[in-house]
Amino acid sequence: MKKVVVPLGPYHPLFEEPEYFELYCDGETVVDIEWKAGYNHRGIEKLSESKHWDQVTFLVERICGICSTSHPIAYCNAVEDLLKIDIPERAKYIRSIIGELERLHSHLLWVGLAGHFLGYNTVFMWAWKYREPILDIMEMITGNRNHYAMMKIGGVRRDIDNGDIDIIKKILGELKPKLEMLTGSVIDDPVLAARLKGVGVLTAQDIKDYGAVGPIARASGVDIDVRRDSPHAAYDLVEWKVITCQDGDVFSKAVVRLLECFESIKIIEQCLERLKKVKGEIAIEIREIPPGEGIGHYEAPRGECFHYVRSDGSSRPVRHKIRAPSYVNIPTFKTSCVGETIADVTIILAGVDPCYCCTERAITVYDANTRKKLFNGRDLITLSQEKTKKLKKRLGIKDE
Amino acid sequence: MEILRYFSLIIASFFIFSLVGIMSGWLDRKITARLQWRVGPPWWQNFADFVKLVGKETVIPYEANQAMFLLSPIIGIIAVTVTGALLLSSIFFNPVKWDLFIFIYLLLIPSVVIFLAGSSSGNVLASVGAGRELRLLLSYELPFIIALLVPVIKSGSVQIYKIADYQITNGVNIGYISGFIAFVVALLAFQGKLGYVPFDVSEAETEIAAGTFIEYSGFPLALLKLMKWILLSVGISFFVIYFMGGFRNPLTGILKYLAVLILIILIKNTNPRLRTDQILKFSWGWLTMFGMLAVLFALLGY
Numbered sequence A: 001m002k003k004v005v006v007p008l009g010p011y012h013p014l015f016e017e018p019e020y021f022e023l024y025c026d027g028e029t030v031v032d033i034e035w036k037a038g039y040n041h042r043g044i045e046k047l048s049e050s051k052h053w054d055q056v057t058f059l060v061e062r063i064c065g066i067c068s069t070s071h072p073i074a075y076c077n078a079v080e081d082l083l084k085i086d087i088p089e090r091a092k093y094i095r096s097i098i099g100e101l102e103r104l105h106s107h108l109l110w111v112g113l114a115g116h117f118l119g120y121n122t123v124f125m126w127a128w129k130y131r132e133p134i135l136d137i138m139e140m141i142t143g144n145r146n147h148y149a150m151m152k153i154g155g156v157r158r159d160i161d162n163g164d165i166d167i168i169k170k171i172l173g174e175l176k177p178k179l180e181m182l183t184g185s186v187i188d189d190p191v192l193a194a195r196l197k198g199v200g201v202l203t204a205q206d207i208k209d210y211g212a213v214g215p216i217a218r219a220s221g222v223d224i225d226v227r228r229d230s231p232h233a234a235y236d237l238v239e240w241k242v243i244t245c246q247d248g249d250v251f252s253k254a255v256v257r258l259l260e261c262f263e264s265i266k267i268i269e270q271c272l273e274r275l276k277k278v279k280g281e282i283a284i285e286i287r288e289i290p291p292g293e294g295i296g297h298y299e300a301p302r303g304e305c306f307h308y309v310r311s312d313g314s315s316r317p318v319r320h321k322i323r324a325p326s327y328v329n330i331p332t333f334k335t336s337c338v339g340e341t342i343a344d345v346t347i348i349l350a351g352v353d354p355c356y357c358c359t360e361r362a363i364t365v366y367d368a369n370t371r372k373k374l375f376n377g378r379d380l381i382t383l384s385q386e387k388t389k390k391l392k393k394r395l396g397i398k399d400e
Numbered sequence B: 001m002e003i004l005r006y007f008s009l010i011i012a013s014f015f016i017f018s019l020v021g022i023m024s025g026w027l028d029r030k031i032t033a034r035l036q037w038r039v040g041p042p043w044w045q046n047f048a049d050f051v052k053l054v055g056k057e058t059v060i061p062y063e064a065n066q067a068m069f070l071l072s073p074i075i076g077i078i079a080v081t082v083t084g085a086l087l088l089s090s091i092f093f094n095p096v097k098w099d100l101f102i103f104i105y106l107l108l109i110p111s112v113v114i115f116l117a118g119s120s121s122g123n124v125l126a127s128v129g130a131g132r133e134l135r136l137l138l139s140y141e142l143p144f145i146i147a148l149l150v151p152v153i154k155s156g157s158v159q160i161y162k163i164a165d166y167q168i169t170n171g172v173n174i175g176y177i178s179g180f181i182a183f184v185v186a187l188l189a190f191q192g193k194l195g196y197v198p199f200d201v202s203e204a205e206t207e208i209a210a211g212t213f214i215e216y217s218g219f220p221l222a223l224l225k226l227m228k229w230i231l232l233s234v235g236i237s238f239f240v241i242y243f244m245g246g247f248r249n250p251l252t253g254i255l256k257y258l259a260v261l262i263l264i265i266l267i268k269n270t271n272p273r274l275r276t277d278q279i280l281k282f283s284w285g286w287l288t289m290f291g292m293l294a295v296l297f298a299l300l301g302y
Helices: A046-047 A053-061 A070-083 A089-117 A121-142 A162-188 A190-194 A204-210 A215-219 A250-277 A325-337 A344-350 A377-395 B002-035 B046-056 B068-093 B099-119 B124-155 B160-170 B177-194 B216-243 B251-271 B276-300
Strands: A004-008 A019-027 A027-035 A292-300 A304-312 A317-323
Touching: A004 A344, A004 B124, A019 A344, A027 A325, A027 A344, A046 A053, A046 A317, A053 A070, A053 A317, A070 A089, A070 A292, A070 A304, A070 B002, A089 A250, A089 A344, A121 A162, A162 A250, A190 A250, A190 B251, A215 A304, A250 A344, A304 A325, A304 B124, A317 B177, A325 A344, A325 B160, B002 B046, B002 B068, B002 B216, B002 B251, B046 B216, B068 B160, B068 B216, B099 B124, B099 B160, B099 B177, B099 B216, B124 B160, B124 B177, B124 B216, B160 B216, B177 B216, B177 B251, B177 B276, B216 B251
Parallel strands: none
Antiparallel strands: A004 A019, A019 A027, A292 A304, A304 A317
8 A cells, every 4th residue: 555644744834833743644544643753852851950949940831831830830849749848828729820820721722723723713713812811810910921930849939919819800700701602612513513523532441551641531531630639739628620521532622621621710719719818928938958859740731740850969950850741642643643534633633732842852763782872963963964965966956 | 809809808807806806805804803803904915915925936846747837827817717707798798608607617617726736736735635625626516506507497598697687577596495595505615616614625724734735936826816816706796696686786786795705704714624525425415405405496486
C-alpha cells in the first residue's frame, strides 16, 4: 500500500506553537501518526538548577503562558513537601482562587480554539469574549493578565483586598449566564454533535495504558483529579465535585471542560466567601531549605502537573524534575487518531488541549549496541549544512 | 456589430460583477466581524487587499505544473465573467437559447478551476484539498440541478429571461411551497460552490492550511480571490432573478440581493465545518430528497 505523508507543522494554523506531526495517509484516512518534538526546547530543568529557590517560582511560571500558575503551585507544593510545612489558611484560599480562575480562562480558551479548528469562528470569538472578564479579574487582583507571580514558597506573594471580593463576585455572577448559553449552544448544536460525537474515542483502558490525565481521562470515565485525590490548597475545605463523562470522544472532552468551568466558579465563590472571615498571615517566612527531596502535584487545566525537587542544603535545587500533563496525554494520539480522516485528526489533536511548550524535551540519539551518543550539537549543524548544500545544488542556486 | 456588442457585454459584466462582488465580500467580512464582537474592516479593505496582492511577488513552486498553475486562475476569471455576461444578456439583450444549461455548465467551472489549481501546485496539502473539492463538486451538483428544475417546471421554459418574465404574471417562485424548498436547497448547494462554511473543506485552513490555494501568491492569488468574489455576486444575482422576481424595481432588487447575501453569511457563521463524507450524505440524502419533494410539489402545481 502506498502511503502519502501529510505534514502538520512545524508551522501550521492548527498549532499555536511550532510542532510537527507526520500523518501517514491512505487517501484521507490516517493509518499512522508520528510526533516529532524539539522545536521549543528551552532547558527549563537545567536552568532551574542555576537559580535560587525563590527565582525558580518565576522561572517555572514561564514554562507555559496558559497554565502559568499551575507550575508554580506544583513547585511550591514540592518545596513545602520537602520542608514539611503547612501554609496559612488565607494563603490556601488565595491559591485556590488563582488556580481556578486560571482553569476557567484556560478551558474557555480551549473551547474557542476547538471552535476555530472546526471552522466555527463564531464560537471562537464568543468564547474568547467571555474569557476577557476573567483576565480582568486577574489583572485586578494580581496586577497581570498572565504570569501572575502570586505563588511563593510558604504562601502567596500578594493578598486579595477584601474590598475587591464583591466586585469579583459580581463579574463571576455576570459570567455564569453567558457560560450557560455557550455550554447550551455547544451541547445542543446538531452539526457540532455530528462532527464531534464518536470521534477519537479513548476507552478507560487506553487511558490507563497510556497513563493519560486530566479532562481527557475524566472524559473516558476514569475518575481522577489531583485536587480531590491528594488535597492541597483549599480544595478539601470547599464543596465541589469531579466531572466525568463515559464516552471518551472529543464531544465528552468538550462537555467535561465546559462543566468544569461551573465547578470552578463554585469553588471561587466559596473561597471568596471564606476569605472575608479568615484573617492572618498570607505566607510563612522561609529562611533556608534543608537537604532532602519533595514532590508536588497540582491539577493543571490539562491534568496532573508533577514537580520533584532535591536539595543539598544550598540555595539552589540540585535536581528539579517537571512532568507536565501534555507529556503523557500526547502519546494517546497513536490510538485515537489512527483510522480517522485528516479532518477528524485535527480536532482530535486539539481535543487533548496539548501544550507543547510544557512538553518539549531534548532528543539524544544513542547507538543501540554501544550506548554511545551518536550526534552532538556540532554534528547536527554539520548535517544541516550538508543538506542545505545538497538542496542548493539540486535547485541550481549558487553560493554567494 | 454583433461581436462588438458581446464584447462590451463581457467587459461590462466583468466590471459590474467584480465591483458588486468585492463589496459583497466586504459586507461578508463586516457582518461576520460584528457577529463575532469584532470591529471589521473599512469598506475599501477588499480593494486594498486586491491591489496589494497584485503587486506582490509571484512564487511558482519547483514541482508545480507551471502552465496549469498560472492558467487556472485566468480560466476561472474568464468563466465567471462569461457567466455574468450571460446573466446580463438574458436581462437586457436578445437572450441566448438554452441559456440555463449553459449557465449551469459555466457555474461548474470555478470549482473545476479550484481543483486544477490545487492539483497542479505540487503540494501534498493542495492535492488533498483538490481531492476534497472534487468530492464536494459531486455532492452539491445533484441537488443544485434538481432544485433549479422547479422554476423550469413552473414556467415551462429553459430560458432565464422567460422564467423571470413568468414571475411577473404568476408571482415570485419563492412564494410557492415548491419554489421555497427549491430556493433553500439551491442556496445550501451554492454555499458549497462558494466554498463557505460548512462546506469549506477544500481550503480548511486549520486542517490543510488553505488547501488548494496554499502555494498561490501575488497576482494569481489575486485572480483566484477575484474569481470567488465575482462568483458570489453572480450567484446571488442569479438567485434573485431566478427565484425572487429579479431587479425590475432596483430598490427592492437590491434589498433582495442583500437578503440572500445576509442569509449566506448567517449560514456561514453559525455552523462548523463538515467532513467530506458528511457533506456527501447530507447532499445526496437530505438536500436531494427535499429537491425531489420540491419537484413533486411543482408538478402538482403548489
